Amino acid sequence: MDINNRGDEQLELLKVSNLEVHFAARQGFLSSLLNKQPKQVRAVDGLDFSIRKGEILCLAGESGSGKTTTGKAILRLVEPTGGEVCFKGEDVIAFNRQRLRRFRQEAQIIFQDPYESLNPRQTVFSTVAEPLEVNRICKNNEQIEERVIEALTDAGLSNPQELFLRYPHELSGGQRQRLAIAGALVVKPDFIMADEPVSMLDLSIRAGILKLMVDLRDQKGISYLFITHDLSLAWLVSDRIAIMYLGKIVELGSADTVIRQPLHPYTRALVSVIPVLKRVMPSDKKLLQGETPDPVNIPTGCRFHPRCPEAQSRCREEEPLYREVMPGHYGACHFI
Amino acid sequence: GCPAPVAVEDERHTLRVGAVDELEGLNPHLVWSMLGYEVMLLNYNMLITWDEELNPAPALAKSWSVDEEGTLWTFNLEEGVLWHDGTPFTAEDVKFTFEYIRDNELGYFLDPVAGMEEITAVDEHTLTIKTDQPLAWMPGIIVPILPKHIWAEIDPEYAGTDFANENPVGTGPFQVVEFVRGQYVRLEANENYFRGAPGIDEVIFIQFANADLMVEALKKGDIDVAVEVPGASLKALEEAADPNIVTLDADSPSFSQLGFNVWVDDAESEGNPLLLDRNIRVAIEHAMNRQEIIAVAHDGFGTPGSTLIPPFHDFWHFNPGAELRAYDPAKAAEILEGAGYTLGNDGIRVSPAGEPLSFDLIARSESVESQQAATLIKDMLAEVGIEITVTVIDEGTLTDRLPEGDFDMFLWGWFTEVDPTSILRVKTTAELMSWNETFYSNPVYDELHLRQQRTMDREERQQLVHEMQRIIYEDVPYIIYSNDPELMAYRTDRFEGWVRNPPGGPVIYQVSGSIRTYEELRPLER
Amino acid sequence: MNMRLYLLSKFSQAVVTIFIVLIINFFLFRVMPGDPVRVLIRSPRISAETLARLRERFGLDESLLTQFWVYLRDLFTLDLGSSFNYRQPVLDVILERVPATLLLVGTATLLSIVLGISLGVLLAWKRGTRIDVGGLALSLILYAMPTFWVGIIMLMVFAVYWNIFPLWGMGVPGAIYQTFWAELLSRLHHLFLPVLTFTLILVGEYALIMRSSLLEVLHEDYMLTARAKGVSATELLRRHALPNALLPMVTLIAINLGFIIGGAIQIETVFSWPGLGRLMFSALTDRDYPVLQGLFLFITICVILANLGADIIYRYIDPRVKA
Amino acid sequence: MSLLEVENLTTYYKLKEGYVRACENVNLKLEKGEALGLVGESASGKTTAALSLVKLLPDNAEVRAGKISIEGRDISRAMEDELRRIRWKEIAIIFQGAMNALNPVRRVGDQIVEALRIHEKMPEKEACLRTAELFEQVEIDPDRVREYPHEFSGGMRQRVMIAMAVACNPKIVIGDEPTTALDVMVQAQVLQLLEKLRRELQMGMILITHDLSVVGETCDRVAVMYAGRIVETGPTEKVFENPAHPYTRALIAAFPNIEGKRYLAQSIPGNPPNLLNPPAGCRFHERCSQIIGPCSEKDPTAVEVSTGHMASCHLLGRL
Amino acid sequence: MPSSVYSKDNLRLLKKNLRSFWDIYRQNTMGLIGLCILCFFTLLAFLGPRLVDVTTYVVDGVTQTMHPPVSGYWLGTDNLGRDILAGVVIGTQVSLLVGVAAATISMTIGTVIGIVAGFYGKLADKLLMRFTDVFLVIPWLPLVLAMAALLGPSLGNIIFVIGITSWAGTARIIRSQTLSVKERPYVERARAIGSSGTHIMLRHILPNVFPLIYANTILVAAIAILSETTLSFLGMGDPTRISWGMMLHYAYEMGAVISRAWWWLLPPGICVVLVVLGFTFIGFALDEVLNPKLRRRDR
Ligand SMILES: Nc1ncnc2c1ncn2[C@@H]1O[C@H](COP(=O)(O)OP(=O)(O)OP(=O)(O)O)[C@@H](O)[C@H]1O
């Protein structure tokens, strides 16, 4: 199956501008008294991107770069400290409780670990039926059952009734992740945030799940924010890729261009270490030194400069602008 | 087995007394336990003490006399008496003591001195006391005489609350020299004791957490005498028949009673108003088998009781004779039936108004005996259709609840003094909310009580006292179900000279303060 | 967080806890039945004026809040009031009893920690074997036995049937010993049964905790690493397993102090040991509220301080704790 | 004579329900200076095989059969004492998840010193110097020897583990998923370091992983495990370019290759078998798309596809 | 097609859950022994009074007192000639009642406080945990003694006092488990589908801390029985009810130790040990069965 760029240019489902999530660094009561200025974890530090209807946008980056936090902030599972999130033209941040409840049906979430994201003491049926019950979507039990069966079938689980009374631990890994997807599908969402949905699964099962997600996009027009640290995976499923580094997007563009013609030195380094099934000359790998720094002490200037092989003195002082370098291709570096 | 390593015996002759009380302190105004009183008696003297017939006998007062009206008393004091610190004892000390207590309302000793109008130290060894009215119990002023030169310095308020009196100076045969709280108190003989130095060198009172341990210690010879021995242990001791151990089932002026709440003020009393009906109280008495209670709850020690003054004081004791309401459940049922209390379906009688004869009976958590007695009484009363719920509370709480009238019935007891006044006073109206816990009130009785206090003629007074007891027996605020002995045991292999005062009484912890045994004990030559 | 800050915050936590205890302590004893003044005087023959005067003197006529304030103020001057029973400052009464309890509790705790840890290590090391099963059963049985009951049985067997140990007390009352050795011998003789009982009671729990703690550690990956490194069995235990397994014991021992006090009350009662436990018991039966209140506070503060100490030690010995 | 030769290694775990056949008839060969990759999905028995080599198995494991020889010396019957000497000195292991593989309450330096003192009988001082040297070799500031594991990041800890593994110049290093759970960048750094050390020290290395690419990039030869058995072995290039076993083929097909086309492969249907009760015959047959008669009846034998490239599949026997 | 998952299948589910639980539990020897012990004592509590003539536990003034075991009085008599075997049988009811009732109170308080503190966090957590800490550090027995003295000795009060003072440990354990459950993605998911806090606590957190609650309750029951015994022994028990603790209290007070009346001291004590052991065994077994991966780490 070939995957082409998708997504209706006009229909912007979700627009994020200058999103910021800062956490107060964990601190005892006393030390917060003593230090006037509480330290901040700048987990997400000014993001701009949008997701079109029926599009898969991939958020990639190293551990701790703020991918999950971004996803949660969009769904208001953590409160953003700044910026805007527009969903279908409405300001998510300003939603009141009722609207938020409705929004929770329109936007759903799938997690990384299918073992952890399912309540071990809930049967398959009640896992899937729960959103319907909580939001009182269905009139009667028969309707609930219908919807549950529909969702499970959509998620690629045949013979759903047989599974109704099973517990997650009685399912295989793949089935479990499908169950999690069914739990999201049951409310017929327009948008799903998928946080590393396959990274815990074996290679042989992965493809099936990914395919299911893509199919759902095709058939139901669901948009995804797909979070992963695996660039080859990102390339495989997404329409566009955004690369994050320390709470900021450093590059964003269509999947092919980002992988094939990366602009940002960070992206280039990442792409160079994407595993392939053959021996690679060590010199071809642009290994970066060290690991992503702690978002409490973000370096001044370009936040990537301490690890950047091409850093200049300007990078140390001046923060590069995030701009459209080529049509549809954004980047934040002084030298692109 | 191998014997416990006992401390190396030095040359001293030490009398070891076992007790289960905890010694609360050494300040005479604050002691309240038997042990505390005993220690005080050894450390201090009173003006008089009691002889074998329980008549006043000289102590610090050699002799005394009274004027015609019976209101001016003259005491001639012993000469050459020294306080433990060597200061001479004078009439000023006595005057000071009485005034100090009277003017500052200090504790237990207030009663005997409250009626003293004027106290005069005529000379060093003569004292006169003027009372506001003739007092029949005089000269029995059982108040320890304190050294003025020490107590004058002490703020009376402090003396009545906090003063520890760590180094008590008295005139007694012994003086406290070491007091280890919760463990023991050691008294050393007073070589200068005015009645002659004691025959032993020291007395140690050892406090046991548990009476059985004390008995065991007596058996092992770790102590020489044990007081307040539980009945069962005494029985066991008797059976073991150790030739060196004497067990005493000693006469004692104490009794156990069942008290009723007879407070007529309906608004205030929280007791069951049915108990105001004398018929019920009488029926209850008929339904109680005193013999069995004594046999079971008191291990067979004691005699069935009747009136307020126990037969121990046989001169004052009133015997109801044929009027005694003996155990007779049939009669009890008959009385209840006659008073209109008919048997309900559940076996519980109900009043004509339909109220069940169902009462609370309070036993004390400190006294297993009272709990057992309560259980027995409950069963006995069930026989005649009276339902009893036994509750058990501690004495402190009971003390608080009684003056509030928050009870139906309770079990407790009294230890009566030599003179009948104080136990008789307990049932007077003036003592409501205080000692008079049953709220019994009878103007005739009150009047008699005043009269007997003023009646100096013994025979005449006896009549009055008997009449008072008869009235109480008639009105049944109390059912006195047993007269209780004092159980103790002592060893005869180390000391001789144990004195029982009176002859059927105990050897130590003697009635109203005789300390003859301590004065007369001599070590046995081995 | 640095050490000083950590200490400060732990300390402030302890202070807050102590304050709450103070509040509980104050109000619990205010609602106890009985008029304190009546208990104090014990003679009903006392005029209303005198009663009122005493109330005033003890501040009982004031509002509860004022009384609480006065109570706090007095505490700061270490004034815990005066015992109804002994007419002595409560602090003196308590301090008088501390050495006896310390001797008993200290000896037993030390012994039981050493024995419990050793037993726990043995059981964990021999897990699954007959020794383990037997030891486990023994520990559980020890854990399940009522403290006082063990004491009673000990007394009956050793002091009554065999008569080789004294029945009661901490020494022969009023005895004057000729030599130091005679005294020591007598003290040890008296100490033996209570300490044995106490140790038995405590050892089971320590052994259980040590065993499970060690078993957990033995299953950790770093133990596999150490084995892969060729570390010998004893070294493995000594250098890798024990330091990790002992960590939770520190906290446990501190937390257990409250339980130990409970044990002390029972053991001191059974063996007539003149310590804090017996003091508490007799204060309870005599309703000596100032003493009870003082004891309560004293013991609680000791436990809180011990916990604080454990926290600090824990922080010191466990490099991971970052507060 | 190979550096390491494993024949017919069979290890079961005993459970109340029966035996988990975690590792059956495993044959491996490792030459001096060679890197062998052992790949397979989770629960395919990789760790079991590795731990069986040095007898570091859990208590409920039973080594049923197998001969293990190092440079011709049979160690399968070695006693605990001898094994202790062999461990680390001859075969060192780097475990998965270094956070838990380092003792949290001991300084990292001390943990290396310990190994040196046991095996090299080095005096304390010398061992410390050597530790600092090792730290430099794995590109960590030698001043950090006195720190505790929690003060290191994941990648650093893995480096410490590596330093510890090579401390005694072992002949063989086994890396059990040494880079799983690390970021791609750090993973690449660590792999490069391992590669460098292996060359410098001429060690034989067994790299256990479920990530095909790791093997592709670093190993000379590869062994593919499925459900407790080795289904295919051979030189890496040969196996990857020309997989002989249907499982290997499916696995490689599922691998997203950015150099190829954007294409979502079919996943292998079904689930790996339960090793408590594995299917008869070829263990893969229930999920295989090309089964023939004997697949469900007979265990396939290894067939040499080309030189040094073996696979166990009935289909191959047919050819 | 099943007509409704909501009705008849719930029963099927329950059966299935019980069966699978029993399948695992059965393997645990310790748990089985514990279960046997408890079954025995439960039967004794209910049927004992029919099998043993409990009317012999009366003071009749005829039966020999302090008599060692003889036929008819298999465990001998006490100082009042009461049959000790009958006493032990009667005492079973009270002791079990105290254990179960006090543990229920303690569990309820502990669970509510633990879950609320853990789930809401922040100030609520701080306050509740400070409060819990206080109960954790206050030496337990003195507190219980003081409260028992305050309330007066009745069975209800004893149950209440034990229940109200023994929840702190449970609360702490439940809280830490809540904290960890709260961070699981399925709770995040529940939030993401719009569930309210109460819904999450009841549907997601409670079921996942339940195994801990079970095991803990059973262990608290053991402690409660020990506590009742201790309280009664120290004279704070309900003298109108016969429990094993009260029997021991009377035995001690009435000089059983000195009189070598081992038949009076041993049976109630051994019963206490057995029941406590039974509860503890079950508690440990449940802990192992229900929380196999649970790691108990202090702090
Ligand atoms: N609730 C929080 N409080 C404080 N800091 C937080 C919180 N949640 C996340 N962070 C910090 O924010 C940063 C970004 O975290 P986030 O989980 O978004 O990263 P991520 O890109 O998803 O990483 P990973 O790939 O490991 O999942 C991290 O440094 C993390 O420690």
Ligand SMILES: Nc1ncnc2c1ncn2[C@@H]1O[C@H](COP(=O)(O)OP(=O)(O)OP(=O)(O)O)[C@@H](O)[C@H]1O
């Ligand atoms: N101690 C044990 N007891 C019983 N079964 C075990 C034990 N350890 C492992 N197993 C089982 O043995 C099989 C092989 O496990 P092993 O750990 O060797 O797999 P692996 O290939 O290393 O997997 P992973 O990639 O997840 O590390 C699995 O089915 C596992 O469940």
Ligand SMILES: [Mg+2]
């Ligand atoms: Mg994440």
Ligand SMILES: [Mg+2]
């Ligand atoms: Mg593994």
